[in-house]
Amino acid sequence: MMSKLELKNKSFPIREYLIQLAKKYGTPLYVYDSCKIKKQYIKMKNAFSGIKNFIINYACKANTNLNILKFLQNLGSGLDTVSIQEVELGLKAGFHPKKILFTPNCVSIQEIKKAVDFGVRINLDNLSILEQFGEYYPDYAIGVRINPHIMAGGNSKISVGHIDSKFGISYYQIPHIKRILNNTGLKIEGFHMHTGSDISNIKVFLSGAKILFQIAIDFPNLDYINFGSGFKVPYRKNDLKTDLNSLSSSITKEFSNFCSNYGNQITLIFEPGKFIVSESGYFLVTVNVIKHTTSTVFAGVNSGFNHFLRPMFYDAYHCIENISNPNGRFRFYTVVGYICESDTFGLNRKVKEIREGDILCIKNAGAYCFSMSSNYNSRYKPSEVMIFKGKDFLIRKRETMQDILRNIIDIYNMERWQSG
Template sequence: MNHQIPTEQLLDLADRYGTPLFVYDAGIMKKQYDRLCNAFKGQRVKFNYACKALGNLNVMRLFKNMGTGLDTVSIEEVKLGLMAGFEPQEILFTPNCVDIGEIAEAVELGVRINIDNLSVLEQFGGRYGNSVPVCVRMNPHIMAGGHQKISTGHIDSKFGISIHQVRHLQRILKHYHIRVNGLHMHTGSDILDVDVFLRGAQILLDLAFEFSDLEYIDFGSGFKVPYRPGEKGTHVEELGEKMGAMFKDFCNQYGKELSLVFEPGKWLVSEAGYFLVKVNVIKHTTATVFAGVNSGFNHFIRPMFYDAYHHILNLSNPLGTERIYTVVGYICETDTFAWDRPLPEVREGDILCFLNAGAYLYSMASNYNARLKPAEVLLYGGTDYLISRRQTLDDLLATTLDCSKIFENQLYEH
């Protein structure tokens, strides 16, 4: 849980760009990336930024500049990655439950393909045989941690090919002469226990001996970042040391040095994000004091979707007497950011700041209640840049066609 931008600067940004407002600190993104690189120093390692966490084109360009590859899950993300300057072979496409036509489009674009479904793998083999190499996503059946909605490596998950289906997998590969050049797993987000992650990794490494043409093994990511004061994140230095030794031993046995791949998303951008809102009302009821702000789960869905905790700062009154508030939004539905949260006294007009606002917030934002999406600002090299302007009503109507003529002189009888 980083808080490195001075309060005065955040208040200035809120004043100049308006609220609600997303602010991202490129310096924290770079710091997180450097920490990963240092943790795996000396390894033949590649980090692919998981752009579903924060998909602004300029953020993708930032990570391209740092030297990452790109992890994508839709053909639209693939196309954005190419627009951001990534070479096709720097992009891994890992879709789930998509039509084979979307995968064929990705093949035409030249990106690397990762398949997690036996049915799709059969269709892929029927089209391409051994002419297009493929990575295979396995499900190790490991509960690696985190909320049930973001845990993807367990036995009931829709993601990946079960490790118990290896014989069927091998039949398909042999029949269609499919060339597998990569193995992949992703157990979900908020992995805290390094040893649990390593158990899943060992399952994948044991399986790798079944494939003779591997070039890389992708262990996904899901590294945990701290959200609460005093909370711990994934000890990536410990992971780097243990994983590095394990992977080196594997490569020696395999007889070939493979690339070690990870695809961090939240780890790189979560702590770099700040979300600024204005307090519209203070509402007292018989049981609760509500602080109602000018945003909602249409912009900031994680608390309602994942029961996620986000630390809140009162930028306008940081030294105020501490009181208990339930912070809510303006959406016409239960729309709560924080329940019974101690905060310095909150007044109407105050600016509140939510920390850890970089991952899975703007990228999951909607126009529910016909509300407009906020602007995004990137702090880079000491300067703030508007990287996505605030939406207007015209943006909201951009895809709506005027069919009013069909209703002229036609009245429905009740």
């Protein structure tokens, strides 16, 4: 069932409001509820209120729209970035450089030098880059991402802390890290880990924390320990999710014990992305056609994996509702897109009867949806709308052919080509 939305001091059925937005802005359309983003942020702050020095760094790769970044910056969030472009977006959104942590993977030392120029915090996960960095910037304290050799996450594509992962420096390679520090004079200000996404078993976090604590105790003058994130959010009714209260209770106790043994009250950082923005998002599409085959009824919509990749890339489940026909009888449909590939949003789904022209709402569309979109099949990227203080605001225009052609150089119209 669709929830209600607090809109202009009235409790308003969000289904009706989403239909209004679809008519106003057209489809396909992403809609983000800023109240839900704030609620998730505060929920996490409150859960870890027992830790004196606690920081949330929003993992902005989940959704990098500048308005969402500014909204979270105003709430007091820090920022987790993985590319120099995300660093620049964070700075444009108003984040102080020291509230931005840059954790790249497999980038060149040139990109990391740019991060130094911006003055942000840097987190390295490669012995070679660590050694090069120490030669160039021995006085620029950095963090180190550790690979704890833990298999975690909703599936293999989002498990990033196992022994064969490209991410992090193996905790067996701590002697190598110490050697680089001794040779270069480089200082470490923190340790970081991230084992995967969609983790519902809190024992995964506790196992990783134990490894980081064992490593960190041997390094003096640390400023922080960073546990990354990976919290699971519910994608369907009665779905599993990370028990934040149980996790915070256990982590708070273990972290306090570590700080006592370490002799200093350092900072604890988490880097949630999906947890903060996923449930705030709705993706609205229009049904182009109902197609019957010998075994399947397809509902073909005016979008595809070019806009919403997760179902095809991760086999991810997203709830799909027909908000145009809430009183219709349930029928089974395979909801598909208009891309010239296998392009499925949901297989054999029980949905209120779908008619051509109906508006479908795909939930949990706030994280890793628009940010993973593309122009495949030369399709335009969709619009984005943010609900803020009871009003809707267009925060990204729908693309046009001018956007598709913007960076194309047409050599056929060049005099040199014609005369050649």
